[in-house]
Amino acid sequence: MTLVFQPRDDVLSWGRAHRGRQSLGRPADASELRAWAAVDKGPRLARGLGRSYGDSGLHAEGRLIDMTCLDRFRSFDAMTGLLRAQAGLSLDTLLKVTAPQGWFVPVTPGTRHVTLGGAVAHDVHGKNHSWAGTFGRHVRALSLLRSDRGLIEITPQSDPELFAATVGGMGLTGLIVEVTLQLTAIASTDLVVETLPLGGLDDFFALNLQSLERFEQTVAWIDCAQRGSKLGLGVYTRANWATDGGCVAQGDRRGPSLPFEAPSFALNRVSLSLFNQAYRAVQLARPRRARLAYGDVFYPLDAVQNWNRLYGRSGFYQYQSVVPHQGGREALADMLRIIGRSGEGSPLVVLKTFGALASPGMLSFPRPGYTLALDFRNRGQATQALLARLDAVVRAAKGALYPAKDGRMPRDMFALSFPQAQRFLTYRDPACGSDFLTRMGL
Amino acid sequence: MAKQVIILGGLSAVAVATARLYAAQGATLAIAARREDELELLAADLRVRGAAAVTPFALDLATADPGADLPRMAAGLGGCDLILIAYGALTDQARGETDLGYAAEQLTTNFTSAAGWALAAANLLEAQGQGALVVLGSVAGDRGRRSNFIYGAAKAGLGVLIQGLAHRLAPTGARAVLIKPGFIDTPMTAHLAKGGPLWAQPEAIAKVIAKAATAGGPIIYAPSFWRLILLAIRLAPAGLFHRTRL
Ligand SMILES: Cc1cc2nc3c(=O)[nH]c(=O)nc-3n(C[C@H](O)[C@H](O)[C@H](O)COP(=O)(O)OP(=O)(O)OC[C@H]3O[C@@H](n4cnc5c(N)ncnc54)[C@H](O)[C@@H]3O)c2cc1C
Numbered sequence: 001m002t003l004v005f006q007p008r009d010d011v012l013s014w015g016r017a018h019r020g021r022q023s024l025g026r027p028a029d030a031s032e033l034r035a036w037a038a039v040d041k042g043p044r045l046a047r048g049l050g051r052s053y054g055d056s057g058l059h060a061e062g063r064l065i066d067m068t069c070l071d072r073f074r075s076f077d078a079m080t081g082l083l084r085a086q087a088g089l090s091l092d093t094l095l096k097v098t099a100p101q102g103w104f105v106p107v108t109p110g111t112r113h114v115t116l117g118g119a120v121a122h123d124v125h126g127k128n129h130s131w132a133g134t135f136g137r138h139v140r141a142l143s144l145l146r147s148d149r150g151l152i153e154i155t156p157q158s159d160p161e162l163f164a165a166t167v168g169g170m171g172l173t174g175l176i177v178e179v180t181l182q183l184t185a186i187a188s189t190d191l192v193v194e195t196l197p198l199g200g201l202d203d204f205f206a207l208n209l210q211s212l213e214r215f216e217q218t219v220a221w222i223d224c225a226q227r228g229s230k231l232g233l234g235v236y237t238r239a240n241w242a243t244d245g246g247c248v249a250q251g252d253r254r255g256p257s258l259p260f261e262a263p264s265f266a267l268n269r270v271s272l273s274l275f276n277q278a279y280r281a282v283q284l285a286r287p288r289r290a291r292l293a294y295g296d297v298f299y300p301l302d303a304v305q306n307w308n309r310l311y312g313r314s315g316f317y318q319y320q321s322v323v324p325h326q327g328g329r330e331a332l333a334d335m336l337r338i339i340g341r342s343g344e345g346s347p348l349v350v351l352k353t354f355g356a357l358a359s360p361g362m363l364s365f366p367r368p369g370y371t372l373a374l375d376f377r378n379r380g381q382a383t384q385a386l387l388a389r390l391d392a393v394v395r396a397a398k399g400a401l402y403p404a405k406d407g408r409m410p411r412d413m414f415a416l417s418f419p420q421a422q423r424f425l426t427y428r429d430p431a432c433g434s435d436f437l438t439r440m441g442l
Numbered sequence: 443m444a445k446q447v448i449i450l451g452g453l454s455a456v457a458v459a460t461a462r463l464y465a466a467q468g469a470t471l472a473i474a475a476r477r478e479d480e481l482e483l484l485a486a487d488l489r490v491r492g493a494a495a496v497t498p499f500a501l502d503l504a505t506a507d508p509g510a511d512l513p514r515m516a517a518g519l520g521g522c523d524l525i526l527i528a529y530g531a532l533t534d535q536a537r538g539e540t541d542l543g544y545a546a547e548q549l550t551t552n553f554t555s556a557a558g559w560a561l562a563a564a565n566l567l568e569a570q571g572q573g574a575l576v577v578l579g580s581v582a583g584d585r586g587r588r589s590n591f592i593y594g595a596a597k598a599g600l601g602v603l604i605q606g607l608a609h610r611l612a613p614t615g616a617r618a619v620l621i622k623p624g625f626i627d628t629p630m631t632a633h634l635a636k637g638g639p640l641w642a643q644p645e646a647i648a649k650v651i652a653k654a655a656t657a658g659g660p661i662i663y664a665p666s667f668w669r670l671i672l673l674a675i676r677l678a679p680a681g682l683f684h685r686t687r688l
C-alpha cells in the first residue's frame with residue numbers, strides 16, 4: 001500500500017481560526033509509515049488529534065501525517081506501570097485499559113482526546129504540576145522517525161540533547177512513532193474533591209498557600225467578567241486521589257455534540273456574564289467535599305463534543321501565559337483588569353500554579369509561576385489589539401506564552417518565552433516544519 | 443462469557459476494531475493476516491487490551507488451504523464462537539477491464555478464496571452445533587454498476603453463498619451472516635474524499651458484527667439505512683440507471 005495524500009480544507013486546529021489547505025495522509029500502520037518515509041524526504045509534520053489551538057499542528061507547505069492509526073499498545077506491565085505504545089494512541093483509550101488496573105497517566109491535560117505523541121510534543125501539563133511536573137518527565141524512551149537518520153530509539157540517557165529537543169519540540173525533531181511512559185499507581189478511579197469560593201484574587205493566593213502541599217490537584221476557575229473589588233471572583237478546586245474504593249472502568253459518557261458552528265452573536269457580554277454567574281453557583285452548590293470519578297474531575301469539557309464550534313465560523317484564540325511567582329500577582333491582576341474592561345473573554349478561564357520541578361524540554365512551556373488560560377472569540381483586529389495589550393503585561397513580568405494554545409504570538413514573545421530556541425533548532429529534522437515555525441520566521 | 447474468535451484478514455481496519463471489542467471482553471483469538479510484523483504488533487496490542495490469548499497465523503488467505511488451516515486454528519482455541527472473514531481488496535475497475543489476469547486474481551481474493559474459507563467454516567460450525575460465521579460483503583454486490591462491477595460481482599457471489607450456508611445451517615444451531623457495509627473510513631477508501639452522513643467508522647461496523655455474531659441475519663446492512671438506499675438502486679429501471687455514471 002502506498003500512502004495517499006489528499007488536499008483538505010477541513011483539517012483545522014482546535015481554535016478553528018486558521019483556515020487554508022493542508023495535504024493530509026493517514027498511514028494505516030507503522031509499516032505503511034516507514035515505507036512512505038523511505039521514499040519521501042519532503043517537508044512534513046506529524047498530526048495527532050488536533051487538540052492544539054493554533055498552528056503548531058498545521059503545515060500548509062508540507063505534508064501532514066495523521067498518526068492516529070498508529071495506536072497499538074506494545075506492552076504494559078501491570079506490576080510496574082511501565083507502558084509502551086505507538087504515539088497515535090489516545091489518552092482516552094490508554095486510560096480505558098490501564099485505569100481499571102490501577103494505573104493512571106502521571107500528568108493529564110484538560111481533555112483525554114490527545115495522543116501520546118501530541119502530549120510529548122507540547123510537553124503538556126496538568127493540575128498537578130507542583131507534584132509531578134510535566135508529561136515529559138515521565139517519558140522513559142521514544143522512537144523517532146527522522147528524514148536524515150531513519151528510525152531511532154532515544155532515552156534521556158542515550159541522547160539527552162535530542163530527547164530534550166523532542167519533548168516539547170512541537171513535532172519538529174521527527175515523527176514520534178512510539179513512547180515508553182511510566183504510569184502512576186492509583187488506589188481508586190475516584191478523587192476526593194473540595195470546592196471553595198474565591199471572593200477575589202487574594203483568596204486565590206491564600207488558598208494556594210494552604211493547598212499546594214496537601215493537594216495533588218489544584219485549579220481555579222475565574223469569572224473574567226468581574227471588575228473592581230470582585231476582580232478574581234471564582235471557584236477553587238483541590239483534590240487528591242481517593243485511597244479506597246477500587247478501580248472501575250469509566251464508560252464512554254459522550255454527551256451531546258455541537259453539530260455546527262454557532263452564530264457569532266451567541267457569545268456576548270451579557271450571555272458571558274450570565275453564564276459565569278450560573279456556572280459559579282452550580283459549582284458552589286456542590287457539597288464542599290465530594291467524591292467524583294476521574295472523568296468529571298479532569299475532563300468536564302469532554303462531555304460536550306466539538307464545543308469549539310461555539311465560537312462560530314471565525315473561530316477563537318486561546319491565550320495561555322505564565323508569569324513568575326515574583327510579581328505574578330500584579331501581572332495577573334493587570335491581565336484580568338484588561339480582560340474585564342474589554343468585555344471579551346470566555347466562560348472558560350483557568351488559573352493554575354506551576355511548581356519548582358524542572359521541565360525536561362528545551363521548548364517546554366511550564367516554569368515556576370502562575371498560568372492563566374482563556375479563550376477569545378476571533379473578532380479580527382480588535383482581538384489582536386486586546387491580546388497585544390496582554391502581551392505587554394506578560395513581557396513586563398518576564399513571563400511566557402504557550403505555543404500549544406497560540407495562533408498569533410509575535411516573534412519577540414516567542415524569543416522571550418524560549419531562550420533556548422536557537423539551540424533547539426540544531427536538533428530539528430531538516431524535513432519537519434509547521435505553520436507555527438514559518439510564522440516565527442525560523 | 444469469554445469467547446473464542448477466529449478472524450481472517452485481521453489487519454483490515456474493520457477486523458482490528460472487531461478484534462479489540464472482543465479483546466476487551468477477555469476473548470481468546472486466532473488471527474490470520476499476511477504481514478507477519480504487523481500481525482505480531484496487533485497480537486501484542488490485543489493482549490494488552492485484555493485478550494486472554496492471541497495466536498497469530500501469518501498466511502496469504504487467497505492461496506492458503508482452508509480445509510487444513512481453519513481446523514488447525516480452531517483446534518488451538520478449543521472451540522469457536524465466531525469466524526469472521528474480513529479480508530478483501532477494492533478492485534481497480536478500469537485495470538480489471540483490460541488486464542484479465544489482474545481481474546482473475548481479484549476475483550480469487552474477493553470470491554473464490556473467501557468461498558473456500560466460508561465452506562470450511564460452515565463444516566466446522568455445523569460439527570460444533572453452535573457458533574457464527576460472519577462475512578463482510580458489500581452494498582456493491584447488490585447491483586452491477588459500471589464503476590465497480592468486478593468487485594461487486596465477487597461480493598454478490600459471496601452473498602449468495604452465505605445466504606445458502608445460512609439456510610443449510612439453520613437447523614443445526616450454527617449460523618451464517620453476511621454484513622453489507624456502505625462506505626467505511628478505512629485504508630481501502632483512502633483515495634476517496636470522505637465526510638458526511640454516508641461514511642461509517644470501522645468501530646461502528648465492528649459493533650454490527652459483534653451483534654450479528656449472536657443474533658439476526660442472514661443479511662445485515664451496516665448501517666441499516668443502506669437497505670433502503672439499495673432497494674431504490676435495485677428497483678431503478680435499467681433505462682434510467684444506464685443514464686447515470688454510478
Ligand atoms: C479542552 C482542552 C484542554 C487542554 N488542556 C491542556 C492542559 O491542561 N495542559 C496542556 O498542556 N495542554 C492542554 N491542552 C492542549 C493539548 O494537550 C495539546 O495541544 C496537545 O499537544 C494536543 O495533542 P494532539 O494529539 O491533539 O496533537 P495535535 O494538536 O494534533 O499536535 C500537537 C503538536 O504535536 C505534534 N505531534 C503530534 N503527534 C506527533 C507525533 N506522533 N510525533 C511528533 N509530533 C507529534 C504536532 O506536530 C504538533 O506540533 C488542552 C487542549 C484542549 C482542547
Ligand SMILES: NC(=O)c1ccc[n+]([C@@H]2O[C@H](COP(=O)([O-])OP(=O)(O)OC[C@H]3O[C@@H](n4cnc5c(N)ncnc54)[C@H](OP(=O)(O)O)[C@@H]3O)[C@@H](O)[C@H]2O)c1
Nearest residue numbers: 453454455456502503504529530578580623625626628630
Ligand atoms: N472500506 C469500505 O468502504 C468497505 C465497504 C464495504 C465493504 N468492505 C469490505 O470490508 C472488508 C474489510 O475492509 P476494510 O475497509 O477494513 O479494508 P482494509 O483495511 O483495506 O483491509 C483489507 C484487508 O484485506 C487484506 N487482504 C487482502 N488480500 C489478502 C490476502 N490475499 N491475504 C490476506 N489478507 C489479505 C489486506 O491485507 P494487507 O494489509 O496485507 O494488504 C487488508 O488488511 C473487506 O472485505 C471489504 O471488501 C469495505
